[in-house]
Amino acid sequence: MKTMTLLGLSGSLRKDSFCTAVLRTIQDRMPPGLELAIHSLAELPPYNQDDDGDAAPASVRDLRDAIADSDGVILISPEYNHGMSGVLKNALDWASRPFGQSALLHKPVLTMTASPAFTGGVRAQLQMNETLAAIPARTVLRAQTVIGAVHEKIQENRLADPVTIDFVMAGVGQLRDEIKRASDSRAVEPRQQHVA
């Protein structure tokens, strides 16, 4: 069976970011047949429609290519002032274009948030899902993956809380299932059109 390639994007640029640590944990624990590449958002400029189109900056083209080449995407963001980080929103704005041809269009996406607060960034995740609905990406529908008190669950840049690890990895499994469903529905679409 072909290996599925996932792309991980963290909304935090912080060196010791808890969010990025969660992605690294997933990377370490990928089940057979799945791999995760983490793509940094550090080089992306602030979105400017004047710079979009054929002349889009190299970092933007790299991001779009990385998304297009992946089978599915994992997004994780801290909560900044009750919203997703500006870093992630900026990346999603770049990735959302060209309009109607976004690399994220119908792409299976798993969203997660993490915060030292018990709320785990749940408000940020609502915003992420709303932004993904605008594209629209194919967001995995599950109980929200919000990691509260994350500072108590990270050791040596990895998630160390077994219950949280299990819940996060179950989400990755659901992303894999969503990728399969998306692929199966693409395979039957032409026949359905023919019958109609």
Ligand SMILES: Cc1cc2nc3c(=O)[nH]c(=O)nc-3n(C[C@H](O)[C@H](O)[C@H](O)COP(=O)(O)O)c2cc1C
């Ligand atoms: C500007 C700023 C705003 C923040 N606002 C919130 C917030 O609204 N809710 C929350 O739960 N945490 C908030 N925090 C705390 C972050 O969730 C926390 O710093 C988190 O660890 C950042 O993610 P990281 O470890 O991946 O960098 C805020 C932090 C910063 C720097």
